[in-house]
Amino acid sequence: MNATRSLALAAALAAAALAGGCAEKTRYGDARGVETLTNQFGSTDLQMMAESMARSMNQAPIIASANLPVVTVQEVRNKTSEYIDTRAITDSIRSELQKGGKVRFAVDAAGMSQQTEELKRQQSELYAKEQAAEMGRMVGAQYRLEGNIVSIVKQVKETKDVYYKLNLQLWNIRNGLLEWSDEKEIRKTTTRG
Amino acid sequence: MNAKVIVTAVALGMLAAGCATKKGFEVPGYAFGCPVGETKVGSMDDLVKAKVVTEGRRSTVQATEMRCARTGDLLKIDANLNNDSKSVKRVSYKFRWIDREGMRAWEEESWKPVMLYDNSNLMLNTVSPTTKAVDFRLILRSDE
Numbered sequence: 001m002n003a004t005r006s007l008a009l010a011a012a013l014a015a016a017a018l019a020g021g022c023a024e025k026t027r028y029g030d031a032r033g034v035e036t037l038t039n040q041f042g043s044t045d046l047q048m049m050a051e052s053m054a055r056s057m058n059q060a061p062i063i064a065s066a067n068l069p070v071v072t073v074q075e076v077r078n079k080t081s082e083y084i085d086t087r088a089i090t091d092s093i094r095s096e097l098q099k100g101g102k103v104r105f106a107v108d109a110a111g112m113s114q115q116t117e118e119l120k121r122q123q124s125e126l127y128a129k130e131q132a133a134e135m136g137r138m139v140g141a142q143y144r145l146e147g148n149i150v151s152i153v154k155q156v157k158e159t160k161d162v163y164y165k166l167n168l169q170l171w172n173i174r175n176g177l178l179e180w181s182d183e184k185e186i187r188k189t190t191t192r193g
Numbered sequence: 194m195n196a197k198v199i200v201t202a203v204a205l206g207m208l209a210a211g212c213a214t215k216k217g218f219e220v221p222g223y224a225f226g227c228p229v230g231e232t233k234v235g236s237m238d239d240l241v242k243a244k245v246v247t248e249g250r251r252s253t254v255q256a257t258e259m260r261c262a263r264t265g266d267l268l269k270i271d272a273n274l275n276n277d278s279k280s281v282k283r284v285s286y287k288f289r290w291i292d293r294e295g296m297r298a299w300e301e302e303s304w305k306p307v308m309l310y311d312n313s314n315l316m317l318n319t320v321s322p323t324t325k326a327v328d329f330r331l332i333l334r335s336d337e
Binding site (some may be wrong): 030032033034047048051054055058059065096098100101124151159 | 264265267269274285287299300302303304305306316319320322324336
Protein backbone atom coordinates (compact mmCIF):
# COMPACT_ATOMS: atom_id res chain seq x y z
CA MET A 1 0.00 0.00 0.00
CA ASN A 2 2.84 2.32 0.97
CA ALA A 3 4.68 1.45 -2.20
CA THR A 4 1.58 2.31 -4.27
CA ARG A 5 1.25 5.64 -2.49
CA SER A 6 4.90 6.46 -3.07
CA LEU A 7 4.53 5.59 -6.74
CA ALA A 8 1.44 7.80 -7.10
CA LEU A 9 3.22 10.70 -5.33
CA ALA A 10 6.27 10.33 -7.56
CA ALA A 11 4.06 10.24 -10.67
CA ALA A 12 2.20 13.38 -9.51
CA LEU A 13 5.47 15.20 -8.84
CA ALA A 14 6.86 14.17 -12.21
CA ALA A 15 3.69 15.35 -13.96
CA ALA A 16 3.84 18.67 -12.11
CA ALA A 17 7.49 19.14 -13.02
CA LEU A 18 6.73 18.31 -16.65
CA ALA A 19 3.81 20.72 -16.72
CA GLY A 20 5.99 23.41 -15.14
CA GLY A 21 8.68 22.87 -17.72
CA CYS A 22 6.28 23.14 -20.64
CA ALA A 23 4.42 26.17 -19.33
CA GLU A 24 4.75 29.21 -21.55
CA LYS A 25 5.56 32.57 -20.09
CA THR A 26 4.82 35.72 -22.05
CA ARG A 27 6.13 39.11 -21.02
CA TYR A 28 6.23 42.48 -22.67
CA GLY A 29 9.67 43.79 -23.57
CA ASP A 30 11.27 47.03 -24.67
CA ALA A 31 10.39 47.55 -28.35
CA ARG A 32 13.40 49.84 -28.62
CA GLY A 33 15.83 47.62 -26.76
CA VAL A 34 18.85 45.96 -28.37
CA GLU A 35 17.76 42.67 -29.94
CA THR A 36 20.47 40.06 -30.52
CA LEU A 37 18.55 36.79 -30.74
CA THR A 38 20.02 35.96 -34.15
CA ASN A 39 22.28 37.78 -36.56
CA GLN A 40 19.54 38.18 -39.16
CA PHE A 41 18.18 41.63 -39.90
CA GLY A 42 16.23 42.65 -36.80
CA SER A 43 14.32 45.44 -35.13
CA THR A 44 17.45 47.16 -33.79
CA ASP A 45 18.95 47.26 -37.30
CA LEU A 46 15.75 48.70 -38.73
CA GLN A 47 15.50 51.35 -36.00
CA MET A 48 19.17 52.35 -36.23
CA MET A 49 19.07 52.62 -40.03
CA ALA A 50 15.84 54.61 -40.09
CA GLU A 51 16.95 57.00 -37.37
CA SER A 52 20.39 57.57 -38.82
CA MET A 53 19.04 58.21 -42.32
CA ALA A 54 16.22 60.50 -41.22
CA ARG A 55 18.58 62.62 -39.10
CA SER A 56 21.07 62.84 -41.93
CA MET A 57 18.40 63.79 -44.46
CA ASN A 58 17.07 66.46 -42.10
CA GLN A 59 20.46 68.17 -42.33
CA ALA A 60 20.65 68.04 -46.13
CA PRO A 61 20.77 71.63 -47.44
CA ILE A 62 17.83 71.00 -49.73
CA ILE A 63 15.67 69.94 -46.77
CA ALA A 64 17.03 72.39 -44.20
CA SER A 65 16.76 75.44 -46.45
CA ALA A 66 13.72 74.67 -48.59
CA ASN A 67 10.20 75.51 -47.57
CA LEU A 68 8.70 72.07 -46.85
CA PRO A 69 9.89 70.23 -49.95
CA VAL A 70 7.58 67.51 -51.28
CA VAL A 71 9.14 64.05 -51.43
CA THR A 72 7.87 60.72 -52.70
CA VAL A 73 9.25 57.44 -51.43
CA GLN A 74 10.32 54.94 -54.04
CA GLU A 75 11.69 51.48 -53.65
CA VAL A 76 14.60 50.44 -51.45
CA ARG A 77 15.91 47.41 -53.29
CA ASN A 78 16.76 44.43 -51.13
CA LYS A 79 20.06 43.04 -52.45
CA THR A 80 20.75 40.96 -49.39
CA SER A 81 20.49 37.19 -49.19
CA GLU A 82 17.60 37.31 -46.73
CA TYR A 83 14.05 38.61 -46.73
CA ILE A 84 13.89 42.20 -45.50
CA ASP A 85 10.75 44.29 -45.61
CA THR A 86 12.39 47.42 -47.00
CA ARG A 87 9.05 49.19 -46.89
CA ALA A 88 9.31 49.07 -43.09
CA ILE A 89 12.61 50.98 -43.31
CA THR A 90 11.23 53.70 -45.58
CA ASP A 91 8.01 53.92 -43.55
CA SER A 92 10.04 54.56 -40.39
CA ILE A 93 12.18 57.17 -42.15
CA ARG A 94 9.06 58.84 -43.51
CA SER A 95 7.43 58.91 -40.06
CA GLU A 96 10.49 60.47 -38.43
CA LEU A 97 10.85 63.11 -41.17
CA GLN A 98 7.15 63.90 -41.14
CA LYS A 99 7.17 64.33 -37.35
CA GLY A 100 10.26 66.54 -37.65
CA GLY A 101 8.11 68.87 -39.73
CA LYS A 102 10.64 69.68 -42.45
CA VAL A 103 9.32 67.54 -45.28
CA ARG A 104 5.96 66.77 -46.83
CA PHE A 105 5.30 63.51 -48.57
CA ALA A 106 3.33 63.02 -51.76
CA VAL A 107 1.46 59.80 -52.37
CA ASP A 108 3.87 57.17 -53.68
CA ALA A 109 3.43 54.55 -56.39
CA ALA A 110 2.33 51.93 -53.83
CA GLY A 111 -0.49 54.12 -52.53
CA MET A 112 -1.53 55.58 -55.88
CA SER A 113 -4.32 53.15 -56.68
CA GLN A 114 -6.03 53.78 -53.31
CA GLN A 115 -5.64 57.53 -53.81
CA THR A 116 -7.16 57.56 -57.30
CA GLU A 117 -9.93 55.17 -56.27
CA GLU A 118 -10.92 57.48 -53.42
CA LEU A 119 -10.80 60.50 -55.73
CA LYS A 120 -13.03 58.74 -58.24
CA ARG A 121 -15.40 57.64 -55.48
CA GLN A 122 -15.78 61.21 -54.29
CA GLN A 123 -16.57 62.31 -57.82
CA SER A 124 -19.56 59.99 -57.89
CA GLU A 125 -23.10 61.27 -57.36
CA LEU A 126 -23.06 59.92 -53.79
CA TYR A 127 -21.06 62.90 -52.52
CA ALA A 128 -21.90 66.59 -52.17
CA LYS A 129 -20.11 68.31 -55.02
CA GLU A 130 -18.94 71.33 -52.99
CA GLN A 131 -17.10 69.17 -50.43
CA ALA A 132 -15.80 66.42 -52.68
CA ALA A 133 -12.08 66.38 -53.50
CA GLU A 134 -11.58 67.68 -57.00
CA MET A 135 -9.67 65.95 -59.74
CA GLY A 136 -6.40 67.51 -60.85
CA ARG A 137 -5.43 68.94 -57.45
CA MET A 138 -2.81 66.43 -56.39
CA VAL A 139 0.66 67.81 -55.68
CA GLY A 140 3.56 66.24 -57.51
CA ALA A 141 6.75 65.50 -55.59
CA GLN A 142 9.87 67.59 -56.13
CA TYR A 143 12.19 64.85 -54.90
CA ARG A 144 12.18 61.08 -54.87
CA LEU A 145 13.80 58.91 -52.24
CA GLU A 146 15.24 55.57 -53.26
CA GLY A 147 18.03 53.24 -52.29
CA ASN A 148 19.54 49.82 -51.80
CA ILE A 149 20.32 47.55 -48.93
CA VAL A 150 23.12 45.06 -49.42
CA SER A 151 24.71 42.48 -47.19
CA ILE A 152 27.92 40.49 -47.09
CA VAL A 153 27.72 37.24 -45.14
CA LYS A 154 30.75 35.18 -44.24
CA GLN A 155 30.92 32.07 -42.16
CA VAL A 156 33.92 30.15 -40.92
CA LYS A 157 33.23 27.15 -38.68
CA GLU A 158 31.38 28.51 -35.66
CA THR A 159 31.65 32.20 -36.52
CA LYS A 160 29.21 34.02 -38.78
CA ASP A 161 29.75 37.62 -39.78
CA VAL A 162 27.02 39.74 -41.37
CA TYR A 163 27.57 43.20 -42.77
CA TYR A 164 24.64 45.37 -43.88
CA LYS A 165 24.83 48.60 -45.79
CA LEU A 166 21.83 50.80 -46.49
CA ASN A 167 22.35 53.50 -49.09
CA LEU A 168 19.68 56.11 -49.68
CA GLN A 169 19.53 58.82 -52.30
CA LEU A 170 17.32 61.85 -52.75
CA TRP A 171 16.94 62.77 -56.41
CA ASN A 172 15.61 66.02 -57.81
CA ILE A 173 12.79 64.93 -60.13
CA ARG A 174 12.88 68.05 -62.30
CA ASN A 175 16.59 68.11 -63.15
CA GLY A 176 17.76 64.63 -62.20
CA LEU A 177 20.39 65.89 -59.77
CA LEU A 178 21.36 63.90 -56.72
CA GLU A 179 20.60 66.25 -53.82
CA TRP A 180 21.52 64.04 -50.88
CA SER A 181 22.90 60.58 -50.26
CA ASP A 182 24.05 58.75 -47.18
CA GLU A 183 24.90 55.28 -45.92
CA LYS A 184 24.46 53.36 -42.70
CA GLU A 185 26.58 50.31 -42.01
CA ILE A 186 25.99 47.61 -39.43
CA ARG A 187 28.20 44.64 -38.58
CA LYS A 188 27.08 41.68 -36.50
CA THR A 189 29.15 38.66 -35.57
CA THR A 190 27.78 35.50 -34.01
CA THR A 191 30.00 32.87 -32.44
CA ARG A 192 28.66 29.51 -31.32
CA GLY A 193 29.84 27.70 -28.29
CA MET B 194 57.70 106.85 -28.46
CA ASN B 195 54.35 106.89 -30.27
CA ALA B 196 55.07 103.56 -31.95
CA LYS B 197 55.83 101.97 -28.56
CA VAL B 198 52.55 103.21 -27.13
CA ILE B 199 50.60 101.92 -30.15
CA VAL B 200 52.28 98.49 -30.01
CA THR B 201 51.59 98.22 -26.26
CA ALA B 202 47.95 99.27 -26.75
CA VAL B 203 47.46 96.75 -29.57
CA ALA B 204 49.06 93.98 -27.48
CA LEU B 205 46.83 94.81 -24.51
CA GLY B 206 43.82 94.93 -26.78
CA MET B 207 44.62 91.50 -28.24
CA LEU B 208 45.17 90.09 -24.75
CA ALA B 209 41.84 91.44 -23.56
CA ALA B 210 40.07 90.10 -26.63
CA GLY B 211 41.66 86.70 -26.06
CA CYS B 212 40.40 86.58 -22.48
CA ALA B 213 36.94 87.76 -23.44
CA THR B 214 36.41 84.95 -25.96
CA LYS B 215 37.14 82.01 -23.67
CA LYS B 216 36.11 79.24 -26.02
CA GLY B 217 32.82 77.57 -25.27
CA PHE B 218 31.54 80.07 -22.74
CA GLU B 219 30.77 82.97 -25.01
CA VAL B 220 26.97 82.64 -24.84
CA PRO B 221 25.20 82.69 -21.46
CA GLY B 222 23.33 79.45 -20.80
CA TYR B 223 25.66 77.48 -23.08
CA ALA B 224 28.90 75.61 -22.44
CA PHE B 225 30.99 74.26 -25.30
CA GLY B 226 28.02 75.10 -27.49
CA CYS B 227 25.71 72.83 -25.44
CA PRO B 228 22.63 74.23 -23.69
CA VAL B 229 23.09 74.17 -19.91
CA GLY B 230 20.47 76.64 -18.71
CA GLU B 231 21.02 77.67 -15.10
CA THR B 232 23.40 74.78 -14.34
CA LYS B 233 26.88 75.93 -13.34
CA VAL B 234 29.30 74.48 -15.84
CA GLY B 235 32.91 75.55 -15.45
CA SER B 236 34.67 72.71 -17.19
CA MET B 237 34.21 69.84 -19.65
CA ASP B 238 33.79 67.45 -16.68
CA ASP B 239 30.90 69.56 -15.36
CA LEU B 240 29.25 69.50 -18.78
CA VAL B 241 29.61 65.72 -19.11
CA LYS B 242 28.20 65.26 -15.58
CA ALA B 243 25.23 67.47 -16.46
CA LYS B 244 24.44 65.75 -19.74
CA VAL B 245 25.32 62.07 -19.35
CA VAL B 246 23.07 59.63 -17.50
CA THR B 247 23.79 55.95 -16.90
CA GLU B 248 20.88 53.55 -16.90
CA GLY B 249 20.96 49.86 -16.12
CA ARG B 250 24.36 48.29 -15.80
CA ARG B 251 27.26 50.68 -15.34
CA SER B 252 30.15 50.49 -17.72
CA THR B 253 33.79 51.45 -17.45
CA VAL B 254 33.24 53.28 -20.74
CA GLN B 255 32.94 56.97 -19.96
CA ALA B 256 31.87 60.03 -21.87
CA THR B 257 34.85 62.37 -21.72
CA GLU B 258 34.05 65.20 -24.06
CA MET B 259 31.00 66.81 -25.57
CA ARG B 260 30.49 69.65 -28.00
CA CYS B 261 27.38 71.08 -29.56
CA ALA B 262 26.65 73.38 -32.45
CA ARG B 263 23.63 74.66 -34.30
CA THR B 264 23.08 73.30 -37.79
CA GLY B 265 20.27 75.42 -39.16
CA ASP B 266 17.63 75.23 -36.44
CA LEU B 267 18.73 71.81 -35.19
CA LEU B 268 21.16 70.92 -32.42
CA LYS B 269 24.20 68.94 -33.50
CA ILE B 270 26.09 66.97 -30.86
CA ASP B 271 29.47 65.26 -30.77
CA ALA B 272 30.15 63.12 -27.71
CA ASN B 273 33.38 61.24 -27.15
CA LEU B 274 33.30 57.87 -25.40
CA ASN B 275 36.50 56.51 -23.93
CA ASN B 276 37.39 52.94 -23.12
CA ASP B 277 40.58 52.98 -21.07
CA SER B 278 40.43 49.28 -20.23
CA LYS B 279 42.55 46.57 -21.84
CA SER B 280 39.56 44.78 -23.34
CA VAL B 281 36.91 45.47 -25.96
CA LYS B 282 33.78 46.98 -24.40
CA ARG B 283 30.23 47.12 -25.63
CA VAL B 284 27.73 49.76 -24.61
CA SER B 285 24.41 51.07 -25.89
CA TYR B 286 23.42 54.68 -26.03
CA LYS B 287 20.51 56.89 -26.89
CA PHE B 288 19.76 60.57 -26.71
CA ARG B 289 16.79 62.01 -24.88
CA TRP B 290 15.44 65.24 -26.31
CA ILE B 291 13.96 67.95 -24.10
CA ASP B 292 11.89 70.95 -25.14
CA ARG B 293 11.71 74.50 -23.77
CA GLU B 294 9.30 73.49 -21.02
CA GLY B 295 11.55 70.66 -19.86
CA MET B 296 9.21 68.04 -21.34
CA ARG B 297 10.17 65.35 -23.82
CA ALA B 298 10.49 66.87 -27.26
CA TRP B 299 10.64 63.50 -29.00
CA GLU B 300 9.68 59.92 -28.34
CA GLU B 301 12.21 57.65 -26.65
CA GLU B 302 14.96 56.75 -29.14
CA SER B 303 16.03 53.18 -29.74
CA TRP B 304 19.14 51.91 -27.96
CA LYS B 305 22.09 51.90 -30.32
CA PRO B 306 24.79 49.31 -29.59
CA VAL B 307 28.42 50.30 -30.18
CA MET B 308 31.73 48.56 -29.70
CA LEU B 309 34.88 50.22 -28.39
CA TYR B 310 38.29 48.70 -28.93
CA ASP B 311 40.64 48.51 -25.95
CA ASN B 312 42.24 51.83 -24.99
CA SER B 313 40.32 53.74 -27.59
CA ASN B 314 37.82 56.49 -28.20
CA LEU B 315 34.61 56.56 -30.18
CA MET B 316 32.86 59.72 -31.29
CA LEU B 317 29.07 59.65 -31.26
CA ASN B 318 27.42 62.12 -33.58
CA THR B 319 23.80 63.03 -33.71
CA VAL B 320 21.46 65.83 -34.56
CA SER B 321 18.17 66.70 -32.89
CA PRO B 322 15.16 65.22 -34.67
CA THR B 323 13.02 68.33 -34.28
CA THR B 324 13.40 72.07 -33.84
CA LYS B 325 11.43 71.73 -30.59
CA ALA B 326 14.41 69.98 -28.96
CA VAL B 327 16.50 72.59 -27.15
CA ASP B 328 18.25 70.35 -24.63
CA PHE B 329 19.30 66.70 -24.38
CA ARG B 330 20.72 63.92 -22.25
CA LEU B 331 23.02 61.16 -23.41
CA ILE B 332 21.95 57.85 -21.87
CA LEU B 333 24.50 55.06 -21.58
CA ARG B 334 24.18 51.45 -20.50
CA SER B 335 26.58 48.55 -20.49
CA ASP B 336 25.94 45.63 -22.85
CA GLU B 337 28.51 43.38 -21.16
